[in-house]
Amino acid sequence: MRRFSGLAVVVLIVIGACSSERNTFTNRTFHNLTSHFNAFYLSDTKIKDVEAQVVANYKEDYTQVLPVFIPIDSATIKDNKAKLDSARELSSKAIDWHRISKWVDDSYYLIGKIDYLQGQQDDALNAFKYVNSRSKDKDLRHRALISLLRLYVDKLEYENANFTIDYLSKESEISDENRFALFKTLAYYYETRADQNGVIGALDRAVAYVPDKKEESRIHFILAQRYQKEGLDALAYDYYRKSLDGNPPYERSFFATLYAQQVAELNASKDLKKVRNYYDDLYKDPKNKDLKDVVIYERALFEEKQDDIPLTLQLLHQAVREPGTNPRLKGYIYQKLAEINLDEFKDFRATKYYLDSALTFIKEEDPVALEIQEQKATLDQYVFHVERIQLNDSLTVIASLSTDEQIALAENFIAAEEERLLAEARAKEQPKNPNIFNNLLAFSGKDPGASFYFDNGVAMQQGAIEFNRVWGNRPLQDDWRRRAAIFQTSTQQIPSSKPDSLAPAENQILAGLPTLESLLEKIPNTPEQIAQLNSELEESYFELGKLLYFDLKEIEPSIENLETLIQNYPNTVRKPEAYYLLYLGQKDSGGNFEQYAGRLNREFPESQYTYSVNNPDAASGNLAALESSKGYEAAYNAYYAGDFQRSRQLVKSTLEEYPLTRNTEKLLLLDIMVTGKLESRDRFKSRLESYIDNTKDPALVSLARNMLRPMLSKEELAALAPKEIIEVDSTQLQADSTAVNAGRQVPEDSPYKLNESQTHIFVIALSRSETDEAKNLLGDLENFHAANYPNARLRTGNMNMSPENAIYIISPFANAEKANEYYRKFSEEFASEGLPENVKSNAFFISIENFQTLNKSKNLEEYRTFFRTLYQ
Structure with missing residues (x-):
């Protein structure tokens, strides 16, 4: 019984100690031990395992300056999700089950690290802030603040980062471990801000607290790279030598030795033979078999410094073919090839394709890849137009030949391709050793390059081609089988024990050859195809000329390209801009630019480019755009007030003073609208057609088309915008408002919808001051309706649209057509004392659905733009 009682007491003590509610010494001791070794330790170990995997999976690129922190690879984190989830669960248990232990704050910190690794930045931020504000452990608070600093730098929140740095700088008793983390994080801070001296200074301080030799070796290597970049070769040499300590990976020691030799001797050496021998020795060293591409690449960079460009290119091409462990290096090699072809030869086509190759070895998210993409954008356009010109020019010439000449040309092409493929196959053959023993073994099958026919791949391929050329693709069978087959019916063919065609290996060289029929099919032979070729050529000559002038x-x-355009396509709609570009180009090169100014004035007196050449000192930039906006607004108001002459004068004076701004195309369209009021219908139509062909703004083009449609015949309407009118029956193609509406398109970014069958209302919008002056508006509207619409039962009311605007509403109209009839009559006949003319001209009608949208946005001008585009 005494033994049983003692056991019961022990059990009761243990059970009591398990409670997290009682804060006694026994309870605290139990929970401290359990939370530390059962939860915190296991969670911390799992997190460190994942961090070690991130480091192990990262491939250092020693040809570039190493990053201060190894980037966190999302794929590695994803692969270790189960381990991190387990670590989170353990940390959560340490917090929930052992609330009175001293490891709760540490567990919160681990949860913050897990959030950080998994990219949950906001959660990590909250965890680190919580630990900093709650923990009484100074070391833990410092760790949380340093992690917080790194997170702020990740998010580029430099103001918060600066505050954290300032706070930590005033803290005392920071442990060596935390000092190392702090200085390394400071180096990362300066790295993101491209502060070279800051990075070097922070890493120099970090080295004094580095926890292990491997990390010390890496930091020394980074310092060496940065000193070399600054041109401090002596310091770079010292740090490269120091980075060899601590048993670094072989690849790092290789680069450290190579770069140390460069800064010490190779770059300064006048003995070129000695330098080249050094690279040759590195290349031949068996230990460097996986780094041969690096050796050749570095040798190429050395030869570039000696201005030996042909040898540099040769070495770079060799480096691409050499084995290596760093795929990104291949990308850098192609990037260097692109750079040389651009700088030395102005070969934009080769540059584009080398950059394409570089991107196949560099990840999309890499900053280098983003830089290449930006550089390549213009070159892509250049190559597209150059290759289209080459192709279409060739096709145009071939299309002009007779059928016999086309066939002969296609046959010669196929023959030339056969020869090329044969030459490539010969080049791949191993060189033969004319040794007597090889001759003795000719029939043994031991020598793949022997003269025996079936041991020589090229001979077999050439024989296959000759057989195919002479006899066609016939079954491979004995002569008696062929003769016997003549006497057999098609249903009694003798099965052959041999294959019906050449073996795949024998026919491989022929697989890529086009047939005569496939080549002839590619030759354009209809007027439509020829017209398409010429349209593409016209566009490419123009775009290429523009690209070469402005971008390249x-x-x-x-x-040259623009003059070819003018010569080959004298009726091109791009002629005004082409003349203008030729004017600029000739002016820059000291040529006869006056001739193009004269042509613009003679042929296109109303073009914006004519205004520009006539006013070479006209203002440009943002200020000019702002002033031209004011001119456009004044001209627009004059137009809608019915003062068309004044509107034209304002448009002309604005274009003369500010000829090329973002408002130019709007001003030109407004001038065309004035033409519609003051000049003939044919003149209005002609100007609209020219405007549509030359304008780039799709919204303005759509507006111009809407103006043009009522003046077009059924056939012209169908040809104007075939992409807009896909299926139109005969009832839709009438020269009335229905036909006009068929091709209208709502702008993509518009919140409004075109629904003409819906009930509409008519709206007059006034400012507060205008409302006060138009005191009789409601009464005048009632009288207007009684006189003109006695049976329509129109209702009139008003409401406040916004603090600045009141609106008068006339309703209902069964559809847009009825509303439009009212709008026309209102514009022509309605008058009210005190009502400004511009308010009357700015009135509009709107569907019920769109009015709900307008009432939410309160943006009257946005709807007016929609109204003018779709209804007027």
């Missing part, structure tokens, strides 16, 4: 700064080729 190549004036002479730009002039």
Whole structure:
């Protein structure tokens, strides 16, 4: 019984100690031990395992300056999700089950680290802030603050980062472990801000507290790279030598030795033979078999410094073919090839394709890849137009030949391709050793390059081609089988024990050859196809000329392409802008630019480019755009007030003073609208057609088309915008408002919808001051309706749209057509004392659905733009 009682007491003590509610010494001791070794330790171990995997999976790129922190790879984190989830669960248990232990705050910190690794930045931020504000452990608070600093730098929140740095700088008793983390994080801070001296200074401080030799070796290597980048070769040499300590990975020691040799001797050496021998020795060293591409690449960079460009290119091409462990290096090699072809030869086509190759080895999210993409955007357009010109020019010439000449040309092409493929196959053959023993073994099958026919791949391929050329693709069978087959019916063919065609290996060289029929099919032979080719050529000559002038700064080729455009396509709609570009190009190169100014004035007196050449000192930039906006607004108001002459004068004076701004195309369209009021219908139509062909703004083009449609015949309407009218029956193609509406499109970014069958209302919008002056508006509207619409039962009311605007509403109208009839009569006949003319001209009608949208946004001008585009 005494033994049983003692056991019961022990059990009761243990059970009592398990309680997290009682804060006694026994309870605290129990929970401290359990939370530390059963939860915190296991969670911390799992997190460190994942961090070690991130480091192990990262491939260091020693050809570039190493990053201060190894980037966290999302794929590695995803692969270790179960381990991190387990670590989170353990940390959560340490918090929930052992609330009185001293490891609760540490567990919160681990949860913050897990959130950080998994990219949950906001959660990590909250966890680190909580630990900093709650924990009484100074070391833990410092760790949380340093982690918080790194997170702020990740998010580029430099103001918060600066505050954290300032706070930590005033803290005392920071442990060596935390000092190392702090200085390394400071180096990361300066790295993101491209502060070279800051990075070097922070890493120099970090080295004094580095926890292990491997990390010390890496930091020394980074310092060496940065000193070398700054041109401090002596310091770079010292740090490269220091980075060899601590048993670094072989690849790092290789680069450290190579770069140390460069800064010490190779770059300064006048003995070129000695330098080249050094690279040759590195290349031959068996230990460097996986780094041969690096050796050749570094040798190429050395030869580039000696201005030996042909040898540099040769070495770079060799480096691409050499084995290596770093795929990104291949990308850098192609990038260097692109750079040389651009700088030395102005070969934009080769540059584009080398950059394409570089991107196949560099990840999309890499900053280098983003830089290449930006550089390549213009080159992609250049190559597209150059290759389209080459192709379409060739096809146009071939299309002009007779059928016999086309066939002969296609046959010659196929023959030339056969020869090319044969030459490539021969080049791949191993060189033969004319040794007597090889001759003795000719029939043994031991020598793949022997003269025996069936041991020589090229001979077999050539024989297959010759057989195919002479006999066609016939079954491979004995002569007696062929003769016997003549006497057999098609249903009694003798099965052959041999294959019906050449073996795949024998026919491989022929697989890529086009047939005569497939080549002839590609030759354009209809007027429509020829017209398409010429349309593409016209576009490409123009775009290429523009690209060469503005983006590539190549004036002479730009002039050449634009003059070809004018010569080959004298009726091109792009002629005004082409003349203007030729004017600029000739002016820059000291040529006869006056001739193009004269042509613009003679042929296109109303073009914006004519205004520009006539006013070479006209203002440009944001200020000009602002002033031209004011001119456009004044001209627009004059137009809608019915003062068309004044509107035209304002448009002309604005274009003369500010000829090329973002408002130019709007001003030109307004001038055309004035033409519709003051000049003939044919003149109005002609100007609209020219505007549609030359304008780039799709919204303005759509507006111009809406103006043009009522003046077009059924056939012209169908041809105007075939992409807009896909299926139109005969009832839709009438020269009335229904036909006009058929091709209208609502702008993509508009919140409004076109629903003409819906009930509409008519709206007059006034400012507060205008409302006060138009005191008789409601009464005048009632009288207007009684006189003109006695049976329509129209209702009139008003409401406040916004603090600035009141609106008068006339309703209902069964559909848009009825509302439009009222709008026309209102515009022509309605008058009210005190009502400004511009308010009357700015009135509009709107569907019930769209009015609900307008009432929410309160943006009257946005709807007016929709109204003018779709209804007027």
